[in-house]
Amino acid sequence: MADRRAQIAEAGIAILASRGVRALTHLAIDRELGLPDGSTSYYARTRRDLIAVIVDRLATRTGDDLAAQALPEALTPAVVASVIVAGLDATMRRADEHRARLILLLECRSDPELQASLATRPEVRGAFVDAIAALLVGLDVDRPQENAQDAAALLDGLLMQRVIRASPAHEEAILTAYLTGLTDGRGEPLGG
Structure with missing residues (x-):
């Protein structure tokens, strides 16, 4: 069954x-x-x-995207940005799943239970945020767990940009600038 x-x-x-x-x-x-x-x-x-x-x-399948990648020993914002973009490249092998998820996010907007499963399923979202927080720890960012929430939202936006095939974004430059801002002492979460 x-x-x-x-x-x-x-x-x-x-x-x-x-x-x-x-x-x-x-x-x-x-x-x-x-x-x-x-x-x-x-x-x-x-x-x-x-x-x-x-x-x-x-x-369930989103959890598969969280497989660990080998990281270089010395992390810089540019290196982490490159690793993240490589992760986006890898996840796009399942572009149909991401497209279906976006369609269902709109379709299920009046069903809080289904919407929550699609957008923020705790075991999946938590692992994703934890993986980002580990990268931020490697960059010596203050409050990595809180900043990881904002970084996850940024990655969601970049993934959505890819899925809907809008105009190309300079992902590595965007991520490098964002991460540099976090490492330059402006590491306060945007919502905090």
Whole structure:
């Protein structure tokens, strides 16, 4: 059963990324997977249930993006920026998942439970923020955990920029300037 739910979620991600939220139906998933009509409804009775299956899969897979990269011994803002951009490059191998997540963030804005799973699932977001905080510790930034929250928001924006294929951003320059600001004694969190 878990296997079929994973297949349903993967098919839903593909449909969302390629055809949009209106194309996401039980029937579309049945046809995408070559299942008899009505099969998906056994695993996800309502549209909300179907979206919840996809949201759960996206949240679980996001944890895969947190794999540790080898870091050089001497960290500078430019080196950390380069490492982060390499991480963004790696995560874009699953661009369809990020596109589906953005679509669902808009679709689920009136459902706080699904919205929270997509945006801030604690086990995933916490690990992401902790990884950033470790980089900030390596840069000797004051209050690394609090600053990591702001840095995570900046990375979310850069990832969104890539996913929607807007005009190119100078990611390394942006990140280097941000990190340099944190290491130059202006390490107060923006919200603090």
